[in-house]
Amino acid sequence: MGFLNGRRRIVLVVVAALLATAAVAATLYRVLAPAEVSTVARAAYPAAPQPPAGVVARLPVAPLVVDGRLRVYAAHRQVYADRPIDWRHRTTPFWSYRRWPAELVGVVASGTTVVSRWSDGRLVALDARTGRVTWRADGPRPAQEPAVRRTGATVVWNPPGLYLTRLTGGREVVVATGSDEARGVELAGGRELWRADLGAGCRSDVGTTGSGQLVGLDACAAPATVEFRDAATGTVSGRWRPPGAGAELVVTPVGCRSGRSGCAGLRTSGPGDAGGRGWLLGSGEPVAAPALDGLGSELTGDQAVAVVDGVPVGRSARSGDELWRRPDLGPGRVLAVQPGRLHLLTGANDLVTLDPATGVERSRVTLNAGSDGTGWASGAAYAADGYLAVERLREPVDPEAGDQAYFFTSEPVILAAT
Template identity: 75%
Template sequence: MGFPKGRRRLVMAVAAVLAVAVVALVVHRVLAPAEVSTVARGEYPAAAQPAAGVIGRLPAAPLIVDARLRVYAAHRQVYADRPVTGRYRTSPFWSYRRWPAELIGVVASGRTVVSRWSDGQVVALDASTGRVRWRAGGPAPAEGGAVPRRTGAATVWDPRGLYLTDLAGGRTVLVVTGDSQARGVELADGRELWRVDLPGPCHSDVGTTVSGQLIGLDTCAGPATVEFRDAATGAVRERWRPPGGPDQLVVTPLGCRAGRSDCPGLRTSGPGDADGRGWLLGTGEPIPASALDPTGATLAGEQAVAVRDGVAVGRSARTGAELWRFGGLGPARVLAVQAGRVHLLTEANELVTLDPVTGAQLSRFTLNVGSDGTGWAPGAVAATDGYVAVERLREPVDPDGDDQRYYLTAEALILAAT
């Protein structure tokens, strides 16, 4: 015996409705926006004091936070591991994931880690626990740009449109920019301080200064002009062009604390120029600094450092007076600077760290780990809290190659204490 014809149709209809409801529930659970925060369960680690030398190798670029954690970027996730001196990447200490938004950039100051997402959201996390401190809406990220490679170095070491700058009184401002808008946010609590409209792609941001300003480059009408915007109020304080400079400008920040944040100097040049003109940044117009003119020269505190013919030379950035010399390097380059350290890389991939004030050698060792050897070219680099991390690229470097061809090994990052 079966169901009567009418009842059978009713059962089939109910079954169909239930099937649709189940499918809709599954689709919603898979595709609906979601946020997953896995907070730390262990103790916040103490700051390490490792001996100078290579620590280990990593598959992803580490952002050293508070001298205690390594923070990494994935496609839709920001996460941390410990200890900072671990030879390899370890299980996450905490993790924060969003869907379907993509992670665009990460910056950190003290124990605050700020992540920016493709939907414009800005989320600040407590580095010691991974818990969300605050959320804020931000301008839509700028369109285009290079696609991040697998190490995530561009996301954590040079996040475009996401900058920090310190103000008087111990305040720190987060500046978030897009194609058509910029916003200033109080880092401590996520409170919006200001927002301004920008004219579009003809206006680009360069970074922030140590005196609390956002540096912009305006090419919308007439010759390119450098713009300095107060990070506390959003008001433009200075519009400046280098005297006698070209109509088209390339502006390169120098000596920045991290990425393009808190930069004490810059270099201006024309497109394709081998060298340019160096400048020191303060509260007024930039001050000429001829010691920063040559390509390869950089700023470490108040000192301009460059390598010529195997000799590193430190000069006063303000006067140009020579302060010290350090020879015996052979072909070498300035790799990175951080507070109290300038890092040089020789042709044999030796990392030489000097005191930028005196030129005294602080450490010297070869950047080699395991049996990887030194036959590689340096890629992106970051230096902070006494650590240096470098991408190792396969020679000859093929910038258009896929990641397997581009990087030396699967664990392409080498991390060292200096």
């Protein structure tokens, strides 16, 4: 009898151990298994406000302005929105979307569609009006995850390897690139259009054009060559080198709708170039635009704008003819551009917004939030839908410093209506 009781106790112990192991395994699976959590909007979609020119918000993280109504932000494993867009601080999320264990590496938006890209390559589109998932698609794994500081500005203002472009007829395409592959996905519906092999780490992205092309720099065989790829099919539609360019080539997009998406021009440079040469993009090969030469020049619409010898000057991007100059504004620099608006930052950290076609002043704002003052240096900047956001950095700027010493305050991003 004692022998049977002993066996029974052993069986009970084994069963209990198995049940405990199963419970632990189930718990670990629930915690660690891939998952997503979507918290949709419970309130009505806000109207688009029209605030007067001035500082409207001081924020701890960088906002992506969506549809002139929402501010969309990036966190480590989350993309979320708040409103109203002109509220002075960040508010409770209007909607939120999380994934685990993937990390958020990029966000782009057009109209009411917000597309997020994740470290496992997944693309997830959200309806900005509700926060609901509208489609999911597989994309290539990112070549590298962006270096992200506390504000998350890189993820929402200039996400590497994630672009938008508009095709003839108005369709928009999301283009995602990795170390050796690119894919094109329709913005409306998420249908994959193409996949393309990019080669083994010898090609770098430049951005997308406003006319349906992905632009890259192909250095797989010397000399480096600019490559244009049709965003509708993924096929290479053209290859080009600037006249007189050497074996080494650096290409930077200019006149972009947002980040490096929808760009209207390029600047190329190599050893010995003083600031680079400007080019306009169109249906054929890039056209030389000397008005865009130099690192300080920007492109907005048909105008090239720059600060020349301390004076803001507007020129025709095609002819180079001077259109206007504003010596009365004093020293400053071009901070950002958007359609119909040129944003200049003065030495006193006043934001002066001009009409780029005429040089006429549209608004002037002192970039001071509360009692913070204007004793800061500008960092990354972004403009859309009549708003401008800029990071404020502590002077003297030390790029190697930690976030607390690098940023001006705990809410370093200032948002202004222009």
